[in-house]
């Protein structure tokens with residue numbers, strides 16, 4: 233029975249690696265095991281932004297069958313590991329992507345599918361699309377192509393699996409470590425009073441990932457424009473009636 | 481039956497002096513009309529000729545002529561044909577009448593045109609922002625809005641030939657077919 237006591241019940245490996253003192257000799261073995269399991273059970277958020285999403289149904293269903301690799305679609309960000317950004321990202325969509333990304337629990341991974349997420353793709357001239365996705369979010373893997381075939385999608389996902397298994401897929405930490413930089417780019421695009429409901433700084437503290445890049449001039453703006461949450465006003469068609477009345 | 485109706489309609493429309501009438505095929509008619517007369521024409525088509533479906537209003541910016549062209553597409557389920565009524569309004573000040581009282585869906589199209597081209601429709605129920613709720617610049621579909629300059633000023637670009645690609649190329653890999661080779 234003595235050996236059983238040695239087996240750690242709670243592991244903090246995947247999150248605060250390094251900041252917790254590791255006294256257990258089995259910890260590294262456990263790390264590897266956990267990482268293996270993580271890489272084999274990835275839940276992918278169903279949030280499709282652009283035309284590249286059309287390659288996902290074939291990749292998911294019987295012909296190419298991602299599920300044999302343990303990758304499954306998931307409907308809520310709270311339960312997802314991977315955020316797939318499948319194509320061009322308009323400025324409006326980017327806001328929703330950031331809100332979604334921040335709601336996902338760490339460790340989380342972002343995959344940018346399609347050329348549009350790399351450099352704007354064929355929408356490079358468009359006033360409405362954001363160009364370089366990795367300025368706003370840390371991207372783990374880009375799968376280029378217009379649009380990439382399911383084979384390419386699966387090979388990209390396999391690369392990500394390899395990275396997770398070896399422990400090198402830690403880009404999500406960068407969002408906490410360099411929050412000021414990412415927030416600055418977001419503010420440049422959305423105006424300086426841009427707010428998200430998720431408290432990233434508190435989360436960074438929780439994960440032990442605060443660095444001197446986490447806070448800065450942009451997060452100061454965030455606090456300056458912060459407003460207390462209020463209940464939404466409820467009205468039914470009043471505005472419309474009013475405008476109609478004015479016109480008559 | 482619908483063929484006969486079409487022939488009658490053609491005869492009637494050809495009789496109206498102030499419009500230019502052109503039948504393109506059995507299902508499409510083009511009418512060019514002065515802006516003052518367009519609401520009357522639509523009223524006639526809707527009330528007397530069963531053109532009850534406004535499928536779209538489109539807008540073209542003719543910047544050299546300093547005009548906006550508005551095209552009203554109305555469809556009839558009786559004659560199975562589409563009438564496109566073209567009219568041109570001056571670009572300055574770019575104000576026109578709403579046809580919301582004839583066709584309620586017009587509110588939707590007019591709001592969209594207002595947002596994209598800045599044409600103001602008097603009498604339309606809602607001229608507020610619609611799709612571009614987060615856009616503060618000029619109406620982006622106008623020809624005098626330079627999208628490319630705006631993009632270059634607002635966004636950064638990914639490096640086209642980054643160091644890691646050079647490293648791969650040094651080992652003999654990289655892009656096998658360059659754009660120059662294809663052109």
Ligand code: SF4
Nearest residue numbers: 319320346347348378
């Ligand atoms: S890269 Fe091509 S397929 Fe992908 S979102 Fe852009 S235009 Fe669509």
